[in-house]
Amino acid sequence: xxxxxxxxxxxxxxxxxxKPGVISAYPITPQTHIVEGLAQMVADGRLKSQFVNVxxxxxxxxxxxxxxxxxxxxxxxxxxxxxxxxxxxxxxxAGMRMPVVMACVNRALSAPINIWxxxxxxxxxxxxxxxxxYAENNxxxxxxxxxxxxxxxxxxxxxxxxxxxxxxxxxxxxEVVDIPExxxxxxxxxxxxxxxxxxxxxxxxxxxxxxxDYYLEIRHDLHQTVKDAxxxxxxxxxxxxxxxxxxxxxxxxxxRLEDAEMAxxxxxxxxxxxxxxxxxLRAEGKKVGLLRIITYRPFPEELILQALAKVPMIAVLDKAxxxxxxxxxxxxxxAAFQGKPGKKISGYIAxxxxxxxTPDTIKEIFKQLAGxxxxxxxxxxxx
Amino acid sequence: MPEHLLSPGHTACAGCGQSLAARLVxxxxxxxxxxxxxxxxxxxxxxxxxxxxxxxxxxxxxxENAAAVASGVxxxxxxxxxxxxxxxxxxxxxxxxxxIGLQALSGMWERGHDILSVCYDNEAYMNTGIQRSGLTPTxxxxxxxxxxQSSTGNPRPKKNIVEIAVAHGIPYVATxxxxxxxxxxxxxxxxxxIRGPKFLHVHVPCPLGWRHEPEQTYQIARLAVETGLxxxxxxxxxxxxxxYLIVKPKPVEDYLxxxxxxxxxxxxxxxxxxxxIQELANRNIERYGLLKTAxx
Ligand SMILES: Cc1ncc(C[n+]2csc(CCOP(=O)(O)OP(=O)(O)O)c2C)c(N)n1
Ligand code: SF4
Ligand SMILES: [Mg+2]
Numbered sequence: 001x002x003x004x005x006x007x008x009x010x011x012x013x014x015x016x017x018x019k020p021g022v023i024s025a026y027p028i029t030p031q032t033h034i035v036e037g038l039a040q041m042v043a044d045g046r047l048k049s050q051f052v053n054v055x056x057x058x059x060x061x062x063x064x065x066x067x068x069x070x071x072x073x074x075x076x077x078x079x080x081x082x083x084x085x086x087x088x089x090x091x092x093x094a095g096m097r098m099p100v101v102m103a104c105v106n107r108a109l110s111a112p113i114n115i116w117x118x119x120x121x122x123x124x125x126x127x128x129x130x131x132x133x134y135a136e137n138n139x140x141x142x143x144x145x146x147x148x149x150x151x152x153x154x155x156x157x158x159x160x161x162x163x164x165x166x167x168x169x170x171x172x173x174x175e176v177v178d179i180p181e182x183x184x185x186x187x188x189x190x191x192x193x194x195x196x197x198x199x200x201x202x203x204x205x206x207x208x209x210x211x212x213d214y215y216l217e218i219r220h221d222l223h224q225t226v227k228d229a230x231x232x233x234x235x236x237x238x239x240x241x242x243x244x245x246x247x248x249x250x251x252x253x254x255x256r257l258e259d260a261e262m263a264x265x266x267x268x269x270x271x272x273x274x275x276x277x278x279x280x281l282r283a284e285g286k287k288v289g290l291l292r293i294i295t296y297r298p299f300p301e302e303l304i305l306q307a308l309a310k311v312p313m314i315a316v317l318d319k320a321x322x323x324x325x326x327x328x329x330x331x332x333x334x335a336a337f338q339g340k341p342g343k344k345i346s347g348y349i350a351x352x353x354x355x356x357x358t359p360d361t362i363k364e365i366f367k368q369l370a371g372x373x374x375x376x377x378x379x380x381x382x383x
Numbered sequence: 384m385p386e387h388l389l390s391p392g393h394t395a396c397a398g399c400g401q402s403l404a405a406r407l408v409x410x411x412x413x414x415x416x417x418x419x420x421x422x423x424x425x426x427x428x429x430x431x432x433x434x435x436x437x438x439x440x441x442x443x444x445x446x447e448n449a450a451a452v453a454s455g456v457x458x459x460x461x462x463x464x465x466x467x468x469x470x471x472x473x474x475x476x477x478x479x480x481x482x483i484g485l486q487a488l489s490g491m492w493e494r495g496h497d498i499l500s501v502c503y504d505n506e507a508y509m510n511t512g513i514q515r516s517g518l519t520p521t522x523x524x525x526x527x528x529x530x531x532q533s534s535t536g537n538p539r540p541k542k543n544i545v546e547i548a549v550a551h552g553i554p555y556v557a558t559x560x561x562x563x564x565x566x567x568x569x570x571x572x573x574x575x576x577i578r579g580p581k582f583l584h585v586h587v588p589c590p591l592g593w594r595h596e597p598e599q600t601y602q603i604a605r606l607a608v609e610t611g612l613x614x615x616x617x618x619x620x621x622x623x624x625x626x627y628l629i630v631k632p633k634p635v636e637d638y639l640x641x642x643x644x645x646x647x648x649x650x651x652x653x654x655x656x657x658x659x660i661q662e663l664a665n666r667n668i669e670r671y672g673l674l675k676t677a678x679x
Binding site: 021022024049050052053054055056058059060062063064065066067068069070071072074088089092096198199200203204205206207208209210211214218 | 414415416417419427430431433435437438439441442443444445447448450451452453454455456457458459460461462463468469486487489490493494
């Protein structure tokens with residue numbers, strides 16, 4: 001069914017169709033609409049779940065950890081300070097191989113306190129062992145929820161997945177979204193039935209202390225499993241297309257890269273603006289394109305190398321910064337192309353704290369890309 | 384079924400009051416129990432990968448979130464209709480309960496989850512090397528409140544976590560001690576028969592941190608109660624409903640003297656401090672009506 005709805009509602013409706021047994025969250029702007037929506041669905045009896053109103057995000061993440069360990073499908077959501085407060089549990093959830101799915105509605109980090117969008121919150125947790133998907137629009141945000149559960153709960157994976165969507169731009173922005181029929185979701189997403197869980201009939205211990213004799217191997221296993229998601233995700237998106245009839249999600253998206261001389265690499269809703277600008281510049285005869293990262297963790301290095309193999313000039317647009325170093329995607333891209341000559345790769349940082357990224361910003365980046373190679377050039381700084 | 388649900392062979396110190404109490408609690412709770420444990424000595428000595436001492440489902444996540452993880456476990460059991468037969472215990476040390484874990488615990492109590500929370504109170508952060516906690520008693524020497532030329536140890540009184548629990552309006556709150564095993568198990572059974580949040584605060588000597596001989600654990604636990612320093616009391620629906628009555632309170636010195644953590648109090652200069660501790664015991668006895676009088 002097609003509806004003109006905000007991203008938060010699209011996500012909430014998608015979550016509802018996945019029927020999590022336990023939902024727990026704590027209010028924070030701009031994430032709040034998602035869980036308010038779910039609370040209403042539970043209150044109306046449309047969704048038969050336990051909705052646990054907690055006293056903090058740390059506890060929200062802990063509640064879903066406990067519930068998924070008993071074998072219930074779970075959901076939580078947060079933003080910014082909430083996500084960072086959760087971060088201890090976020091790392092723990094991945095280490096314990098708990099297939100939690102959450103939405104991160106991306107927002108800047110304090111200080112200064114700022115409720116507007118950038119990607120600094122989720123980027124700060126890229127090393128946690130969670131799969132991270134970044135949505136470009138509301139439709140994709142909803143579709144990624146289905147795919148997130150499918151991946152997280154796959155017995156070959158059993159890793160948590162974070163669906164990131166830009167605060168306000170998507171969470172509060174209205175778009176036409178196709179919310180699928182329940183039978184299609186049932187067809188796509190098998191019931192969650194983990195082989196290992198807290199069960200008095202078969203008592204097991206979870207969350208053990210592992211010393212130097214074991215820790216390295218356990219972390220290596222997790223690392224390998226997260227990387228292996230690179231092979232599971234394309235199958236999941238193919239199956240998604242088969243059932244739902246549309247391309248959505250995946251690892252990366254190439255946009256007009258065939259003969260491109262310049263490309264921007266970025267993630268999230270800004271890619272919509274970049275696509276429009278690419279179209280305008282293409283109409284003027286400029287050979288430009290975009291590589292959109294949909295799955296940021298695991299990092300789809302091979303696909304990125306292939307997609308950009310023939311592009312000599314690459315600008316990475318980060319809406320986050322590793323303070324004192326560079327943008328996070330830029331650093332990953334440089335590492336991927338390390339030892340491969342004949343490329344100019346420049347890093348640009350823009351849009352922090354909700355500063356608009358307009359077509360002019362994108363044009364400015366293409367313009368600067370023709371100039372000297374830079375690693376952490378802020379775009380749009382006022383004097 | 385194994386003889387005990389917390390198996391021997393774990394790595395607790397000899398004479399560990401916490402390992403004794405945890406075994407008693409779980410044996411009383413029975414096999415249909417899921418244990419959620421904060422980080423601390425108990426979790427560390429019982430679950431060194433690839434071994435576990437737990438004969439029931441056990442989960443440890445972090446230092447401060449057992450109450451929230453347990454809330455999720457309980458919610459999941461409720462969702463699957465299993466809460467009638469499977470019970471949940473959330474347990475932690477004094478630090479995990481009354482300091483860093485208090486927020487999550489308060490949330491769990493306030494939300495009314497059907498969970499028994501147990502605090503194994505050894506009166507310091509033992510797992511990390513005997514640092515003071517909010518439940519460290521007045522004038523205890525710990526590694527972060529050491530006695531010295533210008534210090535008589537921990538300057539602050541023990542936080543009243545029991546009354547904090549009672550203030551949440553939960554149906555059952557009780558204290559117990561490793562020195563009174565039958566009483567402890569009776570309280571666990573009583574708590575498990577009540578639906579909703581329950582809190583059990585168990586005093587557990589730690590030979591390593593308290594610096595007493597391992598074979599003194601039981602005796603020291605009893606002395607804490609018999610001096611009035613650790614009142615054994617029960618609250619049902621906000622009202623005191625049970626107390627361990629003392630015929631003739633023992634002087635606090637009897638309890639303090641065998642413990643290295645109070646050694647500095649037995650110097651002439653510390654006489655006033657000793658007196659203060661006696662007054663704390665007296666106040667407990669008065670506040671909770673612990674004295675056995677003719678007819679009581
Ligand atoms: C967030 C966090 N802070 C600090 C620690 C270190 N730590 C682990 S256990 C512990 C002390 C536990 O004390 P308590 O709860 O009293 O249990 P005990 O070991 O005394 O039984 C500390 C400080 C940690 N694991 N996590
Ligand atoms: S340090 Fe204390 S609490 Fe920890 S295992 Fe040893 S005796 Fe038990
Ligand atoms: Mg302790």
